Amino acid sequence: MNSTGSVILLTLLGLVLAVVLGVFIVMFVIVPVFKAIGWVLRQIGAFIAGEVSDALRLVGALILTIVYIPMILGAVIIGRWSASKHFVEAFKSEAKVGGLCVYRMLVGHPLKLIGAGAVVQGLEERLPEVVAAAPTSDGPSKRTGIFDGYTIVGSMAGGGSGGKLYIAEPDPVKAASLERAGYLGVDQVVIKSFSLKDGSTLPQIVRESRALDAAKKLGLVLDHELTGERFYYVMRYVPGKPLTFVVQQLHAESAPASVGAAGLDDQHLGVAMGYAADLLGTLSTYHRGGLWHKDVKPDNIIVDGTPGKQHAHLVDFGLVTPLRSAMTLTTHGTEYFRDPEMVRLALRGVKVQDVDGTKFDIFAAGAVLYAIMENSFPAHGALSQISKRCPEAIRWIIRRAMTDYDKRYPTAAAMLADLDVVRRAPDAFKVRPADLPSMREMLETDVVEPAPQPEMPPLPRSMQNAGEAARVAAAASVVPPPIPNVEIPNVAAAGAAAANVAAGVAGQAAAGIGAGAGAGIGAAAAGVGAAAGAIPSKPRISLKNWWTGQFDVEGDAARPAAGAGAAANASGSTFSGINIGGIKIGAVSRGTEGVRVAGPRLSAAEQLERARKRVDQARDRANARLSGRRLRREYSNAPKATVPLVAALVVASIVLFGVRFGKSSSSTPQVASVTAPAFSISNDGLIATLDTPAGIGPIAASLPTSAEAMPAWIRELPPEAQAEAQQKVLQTQAQLAAIMEKAQRELFEIQDRVEKTLPKSAPDAAPVIDEPTLSRDSLVAQVAGKRVVMVNELRPPLAPDVATMLRTYGKRLERLGINIVGEAPWRAADADEIELVATLRNACGTTPSDTAEFGEHVRAWLEEREPDTEAWAILWVAATPEGKARLHLVGPLDSDGNPDAALRAQLLDKLSGDGSAGAAKPKSKSGKNKNRTDSPAKPVSAPL
């Protein structure tokens, strides 16, 4: 029994062991073996399937390539070039597919079969990446053509814009011309080239050329060429490495042990903040120049590698956009650095001019600062978390820059001011957000927490602009103009809040006016200088009139912004306010005008007057900034060296201006009679040309040119100071030119006013138009209300004779009811007109104005415009090689888009002003040019 039991037990045990062993064998031997067999089979299956499918695909591709060949030939034979190009593209695509199939059949699949997938991965993924990132050819292809004046010495990898980038050196002639234009020390340049023949597309060219004028004014683009088939522009070459790479290096070099956490150590943090400050400084320059970059990201920031001079430079102007562009906002930009709000607005079809583009650059600057601190992209937008070592104040700056559109820093300068506080602190980690200038301002406004305010609609654009005037004036001071804070009894909290806003707007407008009042160079400079670091104190109110509630504000608040205030004080302004029914209203009174109350609603005339003032101020500021942009690098001796020159130029301009003014004031009775000489007229083809005769000119007022203004004392300076001194000369010239241009305009306004007040019987004011009334009336009926766009190529300031001549011609057209808009020397263009002229200039590129090609460009542009609201004809003022002014009249066009020769001849008669009808008959159909040249020496009395 026992033995039986033990046998059974042993048997069971044996069975269990056998089962366990079996399981083990299955698990560790059979399963892996089958898995291996399965893997091999799968590999073989995948190999066979791959080979078969690629073979079939190859056959298909071959068939299609064979089919395409006769189609290509057929299209070529019958002259259908576009179709043949299309078939060639399809042929190339199929050939590429076939090639890939062959590669996979011979290399890819066999290697995968033997398990060498990693090799394939390298070939298929990494190799194309490296090839794509490689620089393009070291010279332009024959199709691209050569770049006159430049020798190509290398190339760079193109970005996403579709352009090709070449590094080039200007030849001596080109270098000299760049120097004359004020671009000194240009050794190497980058040429960004788009050629239709080389694969670029028209939209790419249009996009890149959009901001060309503005970019040139800012000195970002040194040179450019725009023809029908290609476009290129030239920028300074900045050797260095992209910030992305530099940040990686900084993080790698930071000693983690010393900082205790991942991130930048103190030394590298300081360097990195310096780069961010450079970026913000550059952005500030852009914004003051009326542009925004639109594609700020670490890859577009190049860090100059020169030891001891490491600066970050913002490059790639492909998306640079004028702030006041009438174009629709686009979504272009780079993810993570592009404000999502901008995408939303773009998708809604908002225009660029209706948003503040600078805010989007500020967002991107915040994202760059985030990338510097985190060595990563802000994947979470404004909510991105900063997990690495970072001073709390920097976190605050990043968040303030990346927060919602309307809560963001108002200007790049304000953000820079905050960053500078952290940079200059001995220990950045000890700086609290509360120590930042912008935060101090926020806390001051939060001292008394206001009651919840009803949701207020955004300020009207005009009011925002008024505020902008003050804000820009106060940019250097960071702190916006304080709002007079007066206790208002018996007023509901919401009403008080509204009153604060109203008073603030009025105060800001006042600051703008104040800044404008001190238009002198010295006043403006003093304003900017005094503005730095000013912190407002609480204003004191002294009540002037109990009955009306009129009050004066004393203390810092009386100077809405320190800079603006200096200018305002210079013109004897006082800040006054009035309290009507709980609403505070602030206003600036100037000189003897008395207290002028800026009510919530102004008459149309007042609004217009204010708008004009704002435009003037904006121009002044733009000019000042334009010339100030080159002064970022400070040489110790240059300012001292240029003082005598600046003084001399100011004196010269005052004398010149005084002479001009003296002339005009002494000849006031004759102001209505200006001698407008006859000119030669060529009324041929698309363009009618009016050449001024001898006796008028030179076209520019006698300001010293850059070549003349290089006296010996500048040449004796050290080389680096020479450059700076010459730039200062150019800057001063620009300022003088702006002042004189403005003075000229004001002079014309005075003349117009005088003309209106003169009695009609005055002999000089009598119109000397000797033509049948009937023909004039019929002409007026045809042309009244049409818009003629004037484009002025002549460099300001114009010589008085030339300006007067243009005014005379303008008057003659205006008497027919024609509206002259654009760059007329006697009036300031509004934003729309500036935009219109910019699009026209863009359409013409650099084509000389006396060529038929130019006429075609202008006609094409003109055809797309509305005659009454946009443009009916163009009056293009150019200069001849002899230095004379020349007018081109393009248009009006008839219904077929051809020049309306008869109407134009009548207009030219009117322009000639001597009633010599027929002087400018259109070209006869025989094609012979019937140019007629009037006696140049014979002056013609032209009534104004």
Added chain:
Amino acid sequence: MLSSVTSGFISRLRSNDQAAWFELWEIFGPVVRGQLAKWGKGRIGSETVRDLSQETLAALSESIDRYDPARGARFSTWLLAIAKHVLGDEMDRRSAQKRGGSKKAGEFDESWMKAAAGASADEAYEAAVFRAKVEAAIRLVQKESDFTDFSIYRMRVLDGKPGKEVAEDLGISEPTVSRRLARVRDVLRARLEQMILLYSFTEDERAEAARNGLAKNPKTDPQRDDALFDEAIAEIYHRQMELRRQDQADRLSER
């Protein structure tokens, strides 16, 4: 049964309101991309998933009428179906463009429809969609709140800083910190309710907030606990951060 808010939003999508599309993709893009990448192994290449960019989605919405959310599907499932549809549409469009032929986008590929109809997302995906809704509410509050107020909430709750440090950093008193914190929290509760209502098709989806410790109505809910609420929000925020970081890493590694 769709709420009127949801119906309004769907109507905006149907009327090809690009801003609505952008909004949808801003909020749910990373979640859907993650799910598609996970799901589409073998069927959808990672490169194609990457192609689901904001503009692409915003530009393509012609066929949304084929998806009727009123059929009882969950919002999350519907979202995935739309994403797949757009993905298919985008692929067709690209192939059409490559050929240089017709400018019209290619016809909608019905096979994507079938795949979407049979789609059943897993729990992880459902949770991720819910977190995206919470994140949308946080974003909304950030937009609406005063900058300093939201910064206080962020420092205190999302970054986990003690109230005393926040007060010192900002140069204000601790009671002010608490008061401003409460102000943001109240707005956040309201916006959370709104977002969940907007992006939910079923009752079950609408009840998700309460299930996740985010009480629906703090004023009437006796069990309202601010600390728990903050903790839940912070956790969701950090998980969303992780998801976005992963999404970003995936996209960058493919470039």
